[in-house]
Amino acid sequence: MNPATGDTAVLEISELDIALAGDKGPTQLVDRVGFSIPRGQAFGLVGESGCGKSITALAVMGLLRAPLMRSSGQIMLDGRNIAGASEAEMRKLRGRHVSMIFQEPMTALNPLQPIGRQIAEMFVLHEGATWKEADARAIEALRHVRVPAPERRARDYPHQLSGGMRQRVMIAIALACRPKLLVADEPTTALDVTVQAEIVELMATVCAAQGTAILMISHDLGLVARMCTEIAVMYAGRIVEQGTAGDLLRAPRHPYTQGLIGAVPRLGARAAGGRRKLAEIEGVVPAPASFPGGCRFHPRCSRATGVCHTDVPLAKPRPGGGVVCCHHDG
Amino acid sequence: MLRLILKRVVNMVPTIAGVALVVFVLFSVIPGSFISSLMDDGRGGMDPAVVERMRRELGLDDPVAVRIVRYLGQLVVGDLGTSFRTREPVTRLIGQRLGASLELTFAAMGFAMLVGIPLGFYAALRPGSLIDTAAMIAAVSGLSLPKFWLGLMLMYLFAEYLHWLPSFGYGGWEHLILPALALGVSPMALLARTTRASVLEVINADFVRTARSKGMSETRVVTWHVARNALLLVLTTVGLQFGALMGQAVVVEKLFSWPGLGGLLVDSVVQRDIPAVQGGILVIVLFFLVINMLVDIAYVVIDPRIRAG
Numbered sequence: 001m002n003p004a005t006g007d008t009a010v011l012e013i014s015e016l017d018i019a020l021a022g023d024k025g026p027t028q029l030v031d032r033v034g035f036s037i038p039r040g041q042a043f044g045l046v047g048e049s050g051c052g053k054s055i056t057a058l059a060v061m062g063l064l065r066a067p068l069m070r071s072s073g074q075i076m077l078d079g080r081n082i083a084g085a086s087e088a089e090m091r092k093l094r095g096r097h098v099s100m101i102f103q104e105p106m107t108a109l110n111p112l113q114p115i116g117r118q119i120a121e122m123f124v125l126h127e128g129a130t131w132k133e134a135d136a137r138a139i140e141a142l143r144h145v146r147v148p149a150p151e152r153r154a155r156d157y158p159h160q161l162s163g164g165m166r167q168r169v170m171i172a173i174a175l176a177c178r179p180k181l182l183v184a185d186e187p188t189t190a191l192d193v194t195v196q197a198e199i200v201e202l203m204a205t206v207c208a209a210q211g212t213a214i215l216m217i218s219h220d221l222g223l224v225a226r227m228c229t230e231i232a233v234m235y236a237g238r239i240v241e242q243g244t245a246g247d248l249l250r251a252p253r254h255p256y257t258q259g260l261i262g263a264v265p266r267l268g269a270r271a272a273g274g275r276r277k278l279a280e281i282e283g284v285v286p287a288p289a290s291f292p293g294g295c296r297f298h299p300r301c302s303r304a305t306g307v308c309h310t311d312v313p314l315a316k317p318r319p320g321g322g323v324v325c326c327h328h329d330g
Numbered sequence: 331m332l333r334l335i336l337k338r339v340v341n342m343v344p345t346i347a348g349v350a351l352v353v354f355v356l357f358s359v360i361p362g363s364f365i366s367s368l369m370d371d372g373r374g375g376m377d378p379a380v381v382e383r384m385r386r387e388l389g390l391d392d393p394v395a396v397r398i399v400r401y402l403g404q405l406v407v408g409d410l411g412t413s414f415r416t417r418e419p420v421t422r423l424i425g426q427r428l429g430a431s432l433e434l435t436f437a438a439m440g441f442a443m444l445v446g447i448p449l450g451f452y453a454a455l456r457p458g459s460l461i462d463t464a465a466m467i468a469a470v471s472g473l474s475l476p477k478f479w480l481g482l483m484l485m486y487l488f489a490e491y492l493h494w495l496p497s498f499g500y501g502g503w504e505h506l507i508l509p510a511l512a513l514g515v516s517p518m519a520l521l522a523r524t525t526r527a528s529v530l531e532v533i534n535a536d537f538v539r540t541a542r543s544k545g546m547s548e549t550r551v552v553t554w555h556v557a558r559n560a561l562l563l564v565l566t567t568v569g570l571q572f573g574a575l576m577g578q579a580v581v582v583e584k585l586f587s588w589p590g591l592g593g594l595l596v597d598s599v600v601q602r603d604i605p606a607v608q609g610g611i612l613v614i615v616l617f618f619l620v621i622n623m624l625v626d627i628a629y630v631v632i633d634p635r636i637r638a639g
Contacts, residue, residue, distance in 0.1 A: 061543055087548075095545030102543075107536040111635060112558050125546055157634040173544065 008079040010180050010213045011043075011060065011098075012036040016073035016083075018055050020288065021066065027288045030056055031237045032073070037181070037230075042204065042214040044224030044245065046260070047234035050285045053217045056234075057183045059083075060215065061100050062090035078180050096126045099174035101203075103186035105166035109158040115169045116142070116154025122176035141172040145202060164195035168202065175206055182207055183215045188223065200227055221260050225249050230322075233257045236285055236296040243322025253324040255301050256281070295327065303328045334630065338623045342616070349615045350405060350608060351398065357604045358394045364414040364602040365390075388414055401608070410612070411605035415598070420609035423594060428613065430500060431590035434583065435576045435617075437506050438514035442571065446518040447564060450525025455552065457530065465522060472519030477578065481512035481585045498587040509586040513579055517571040521564065528563035532556050562632055569625030573618035 014034040019026035030052040037043040045053045058064050060075060062082060075083045078097055082090065102108045109118060119141050120134035129137065135154070142150035145168040158166055167187060174182055184203065188196035204227055207214050218224050224231055225245045232242040233256065241254040252258045262279035283300040286292060292299055298308035307327050315323040365384055368376070385391050389400070404411055410420035449469075453462040488508060489497030495504050532538065533556055541555045542548075576591070583592030591610050598606035629636050 063539070063542060091545050091547060093545070094543055100543040102536060102540065104536055108540045110537045110541070110555050110559070112562070112633065113555075121546070122544060125544060159635045170540070173540070 009036040009076070010039045010078055011215065012074075012076040013056075013060070014074045014076075016056065016059065016075065017071040018052070018059055018064065018068060019071045020068055026069075026071065028071075028291070029068075029237050029288050030059075033234070033237075033239055034073075035230075035232050035239065035242060037213050037215060039180070040208070040211045040213050041230070042207070042216055042228040044216045044218065044228035044231040045234060046218060046221050046224050046231060048219055048285050050287075051234045052237040053234050054185055057100065057185045057215065057217050060181075060183055061094060061098060062087075063094075063100075095122055095179070096177045097179050098181045098183065099177075099179040100183040100185065101167070101170050101174050101187045103189050105163050105170055105190060106158075108170055109166060111158055114155050114157055115161065115166075119154075119169065119172050119176055122173060126177045137176075138172075141176050142169070144175075145169070145172045145206065147172075162195075163191050164199060167191060167195075167199050171199075171203060171206065175210065175212060178210050179212055181213045181215060183217070185217045186219070187216075189218070189220075196223070203227075221249070222264050233260065236291050237288065238296060238325070239323075240297065240326070241318070241322070241324045243318055243320065243324075247320040248322070251320060253318050253329050254297075254326050255303055255328075256297050259300075295325075331627075331630070335623070335627065338626065342619045342623075345619060346612060346615060347402065347405075350402065350612060353608050353611050354398050354401060354604075355394070357602070357607065358397075362602055363390060364388065364604070367601045405612075410609035413598075413606045414603045415601055415606065420605045423606060424591065424609050424613055427589055427591050427594050430588060431576055431579060431583070431592070433506065434509055434513060434579055434588055434590055435572075437510035438579070439517065439568075439572045439575055441510055441514035442518035442521055443568065446521030447525050447561075449518075450522040450527075450564075451529055451557075451560075453522070454526040454529035454533065462526075466526070469519040469522040472515045473523075475515065477512055477516065478581050478585055480515060481509070481582055484508045484512055485586075498585075500587070500589050509582050509588050512585070513575065513582045516578075517575060520571060521567060524567040525560065525564050528560040529556060531563070532560045535559070558632070562629070565625055565628060565632075569622045573621040576617045577614045 013036070016030055016033045017028065018030035019028050033052070033056060035043065035045075045056065047053050055064065055068060058068070059070055060077070062085060064070060070083055073083060074081055077093065082093065085093075109115065116135060116138040119138035120129075120131065123129040123134035123137050124131060139150045139154050142153055147153050147165060147168050153161075153165075158169075161169065170187075182203070187203065188199050191199060200223060203214065206212075214228070216224055216228055221231075221233075225248075228245050230243070231245050231248050232239045233248070233254065234240065235256050241248065241252065241257045248257065249261065252261055259279070259281035263281060265278055281300055286296070286299070292309075294310045295301070295304070295308040295313050298304040301308065305327070311327070313325040313327045315325050316329060318324045318329070365376075365381055365388075389397060392400075401411065408421070410424070412418065413420055413423055416423065446469075449465050453459075453465040456462050485497045485508060488495045495508055497508070499505055533552075538551060538555055541551045546554070579588075579590060580592035580595055582588070583590040584596055587593070591613060594606060595610040597603075598610065631637075
């Protein structure tokens with residue numbers, strides 16, 4: 001609930017735990033993750049591979065499949081708790097209220113069906129349109145995502161399209177029924193850099209035009225910062241820092257966020273600072289089965305002390321808004 | 331499309347010529363001939379003059395090379411030669427038996443597809459379930475049972491013991507069931523396994539996840555997006571099994587006294603009736619080639635990626 005407007009957030013996740021069931025008991029992958037996205041706003045979830053961001057997205061879609069499972073926590077979508085919703089209820093929400101775009105546009109479309117049909121399917125499924133109406137609306141949807149010659153393109157098969165075009169088709173499918181939330185899981189990672197910018201810009205404009213909020217998931221902090229109002233940084237299944245995009249980028253508080261920002265190559269950085277090597281964060285994200293105790297970042301952290309090994313850092317408010325989870329902050 | 335079909339038909343010619351050549355050479359190399367097989371029949375020593383005359387009449391005196399060229403020449407105009415045994419044209423002999431063979435082959439393949447494919451689907455959608463395990467055990471057994479043994483068991487159970495069906499012979503549909511089952515169980519088992527594997531592969535594909543994220547029911551996901559993609563993978567197996575089935579039918583036909591090509595082939599091989607053997611084998615090869623051509627055409631119709639290429 002936003003006290004200023006009295007409006008509920010479009011997505012509000014609290015204390016979300018996701019585990020992987022196994023022979024030796026469950027392994028916790030996502031640990032007490034919580035954030036909320038106001039209507040029509042773009043929210044970024046950032047972290048390295050394996051930090052749990054993609055399965056958080058799948059949980060929002062209700063697409064977690066055994067052995068993955070949500071062990072506790074709430075997911076409020078548009079004011080209703082979908083954690084524990086039945087498959088039939090979720091099915092009505094999926095595509096209509098919340099949609100998803102995936103990382104790999106080359107394989108995300110059915111190779112045996114013309115792309116127009118794959119968009120049209122949305123109108124048939126959710127709005128009871130006839131195939132004829134739906135086909136016509138699919139052409140409009142293609143035009144909407146700026147696919148040239150949409151009448152002709154609608155009859156094309158996925159293999160006839162470039163990666164960028166396919167991702168446009170995916171966006172058209174996801175936004176066909178004007179959902180309240182679009183979950184975009186690394187939507188540009190598989191694309192050329194020049195195409196990336198186009199796709200991000202397209203997503204932002206179309207969503208803004210129809211009031212769709214975005215949950216943008218990426219390992220690319222720069223990309224997320226350009227697009228989102230608010231950003232949460234995830235590490236090893238936990239959110240370590242959260243704040244507004246500008247503030248987080250300008251004044252990161254958590255050593256991990258600082259590391260991420262330091263690892264982004266910048267044009268002109270060499271001219272300013274002499275011959276500087278691109279910074280990296282030493283080590284790798286630990287496997288979920290061997291997440292360290294205390295602060296999970298401590299083995300890779302230069303500031304780690306005894307307390308980091310033993311105690312989980314609590315969320316503290318950061319100056320400038322948001323939260324940070326670090327024993328050495330402030 | 332027409333060009334594709336024409337191209338495939340033209341491509342068959344060298345294959346058929348090659349097969350004809352191999353069979354021909356094989357029968358000139360292996361010991362024994364039609365005439366010696368007559369003598370083995372218990373008629374004892376034949377008059378050398380008669381033997382000489384027969385050899386001349388049947389053209390066995392000529393060098394192999396000459397006979398091959400003569401045979402291929404006949405083949406071009408659709409003449410399969412004359413049977414040594416019955417002195418009838420081989421085309422007529424085959425014509426009398428082809429119908430029964432096709433009937434058996436189609437019935438067996440129909441059974442294999444109608445049972446095997448749904449079974450594989452069902453098993454794949456419930457992996458690890460009791461039905462999956464049972465179906466796959468049945469499928470493995472179906473693959474490993476020899477056809478003649480299975481035929482005998484079916485005969486014993488349904489004809490001898492239960493008296494539901496005739497044990498052999500040719501006639502109405504009731505005569506078709508047992509041989510078709512005996513022949514169809516192994517392709518059915520293979521199809522069940524292939525279908526299960528393909529469905530499991532497709533169901534984890536990214537586009538199936540997309541389909542789910544669109545908010546459609548699992549039934550629709552499976553029938554609309556999984557089925558067609560999975561069947562595409564099954565199609566190759568269908569073609570190969572179907573094509574090979576007519577050849578495999580020989581044993582089953584003999585067992586059930588089914589008046590198909592199998593009986594003709596076995597008798598002709600024993601008596602070294604070379605033209606009849608060659609004709610029979612060529613028809614079986616041709617059937618294999620035609621079925622696989624049809625499968626290739628089906629691919630072009632179903633898969634847009636091939637259509638373009």
